[in-house]
Amino acid sequence: MIGRRRIMIAVGALATVGLALSGCAAGGSDAGGGKTKVSLLVNVTPNLTEEWWNSLVAPFEKAHPDIDVVIQNPGAEGVAAAVPRLLAAGDAPDVVESLPPTTTLAPELLDLSKYDWASKGPLADQYTIDGKNYMAGIGMQLQSLWFYNKDAFAAAGIAETPTTVEEFSDDLAKLKKAGWTPIQTGGDWMSSYALQTVGLPSVIAEHPDWYAKMTKGSLTFSKTYGDAVDTYADWIAKGYVNDDALGIKYPDAEQNFLAGKSALYPMGSWFVASEAAAKDPAKIGVFRAPAFDGVDKPAMGANIASPYVIMRDAKHVDAAAKLVEYLVTDKAAILDQLKVDGNYRAGYEYDMDDLGKELLKIVADTPDASYTPTGQGYGQRTLPDGYSTEINAQTQALLGGTSAADVNKAMDAWFSANTK
Incomplete structure (x- = not known):
């Protein structure tokens, strides 16, 4: 496959948002004061720090004082390795970011097709499985x-x-x-x-x-x-x-x-x-x-940037959906995510140099139908x-x-x- 510095499996890492009841260490829970506790398992890197992730969700928490978002760091094993382990242990978080859905993972994920922000988002059609949308992303990583x-x-x-x-x-x-x-x-x-x-x-x-x-x-x-x-x-x-x-x-x-x-x-x-x-x-x-x-x-090889999925067993689906909706539709949140990792989306221009603007023009000039998976693929388009x-x-x-x-x-x- 066409690799990248953070993804040797064809696309990014994985993040998860867990929603469970009070007392569950890894999943979401009801926090003190009646707050719904939502854990977000994220890809942590030198630029995607825990501090940065907390700042990203802070406006959401302010707008939803009844929801407490808890950032989870998978540590050295990374999200891609942590999720299968957590699933096997029955202790998985509720939402996952950066590892796109596959036919193997799909049974563990919530069908998001009813949400416009998932079904009409970037590369949504390319990532469907059996016609269903299991993820929502913020933009694209071009590879060709x-x-x-x-x-x-x-x-x-x-x-x-x-x-x-x-x-x-x-x-x-x-x-x-x-x-x-x-x-x-x-x-x-x-x-x-x-x-x-x-x-x-x-x-x-x-x-x-x-x-x-x-x-x-x-x-x-x-x-x-x-x-x-x-x-x-x-x-x-x-x-x-x-x-x-x-x-x-x-x-x-x-x-x-x-x-x-x-x-x-x-x-x-x-x-x-x-x-x-x-x-x-x-x-x-x-x-x-x-x-x-x-x-x-x-064709233009591309991967989705920051795909978010909600785990099928999420105990607070509505809260999880609100969080993911914010992450993939709020313009300030999208721009923050695009900028920090060098990703792109037509119509979203952040502070970039001339090279960044050249690439943004390629994005703007590329029809959606031209995008294709790279390497081993994603969704149902896999090898x-x-x-x-x-x-x-x-x-x-x-x-x-x-x-x-x-x-x-x-x-x-x-x-x-x-x-x-």
Whole structure:
């Protein structure tokens, strides 16, 4: 899958809001003074601190003095690991944030379809399961993106960003000739990021039901993704990708690009926050990943930003729904959440630099129908378990010299062994 710094499972982390009766340590409870106690299990990071989460819900508590929101920190194990453990122990919170619903998790979640704020929110249709809405989010993380060094493009005589993969290949040749390392990538989860950024816009545009058909075995990897593998293998062979990619960690790859040591960097929209925080970064722009020549309306890989779900066994559903509604509809709350993690939503512009504004324009110009899952997928648009690990391993093999033909053959074999 296309990874990100906080999500190795295809999308973010998880948060939960628990509503239970007094005396329940993890779930919600009735707090002293007649207050309904709602626990919110959240993804805690250096920027998403417990203090920040408490400040986020403070206006809600002020407007609802009968509800007390208790922030839960999952600690080192993270929310994604904490929720299954809590479910197994019968001690799960009532609302979960940042790990989108799956067919496995859906039986544990409350159907939110009756709420307009869930059924009409960002990417709501893409995340449905059996036609039901189990989550509500605040915006999007775009993933089919290429960030580029504007000085490198100018030095190579490239006046416009590419609109097809074929034009992109020509531009890479110009950058190489001008003395630049064209593409900066790295090892670990980053390995397959560029490959998927090359392939997904065309694959999904040509096969909107690609996830379902791949899972059923009615399409093959080599027939759909093969051109992208061939192209990326050609780029590697021509030296368009940094030759030490497999030994480069994500933070180092990011810093290399920020410092102007490479011309292009395939990464998700969260990179904008890193660029904004960097001291004296290179002059950087961004463009959406193009499709192959002849493919209309390229797909745009995207994940929901901060999805919230309510657990099926929530004891105070109305209070939980009020909290989630606030988090996904209150403009100030949405802007706070978008800004802190570098996420985007059309019509919601916070204080951002020029790169952020370029990306916001991409969001505004992208039709909802163009958005697609990345990697292993989400909702009902998913691939067999283990796909993300396999595509990453095979891309690492490609970087190590394995032929495109062998990689396509290996991926076909993997799907044959793992489809229904």
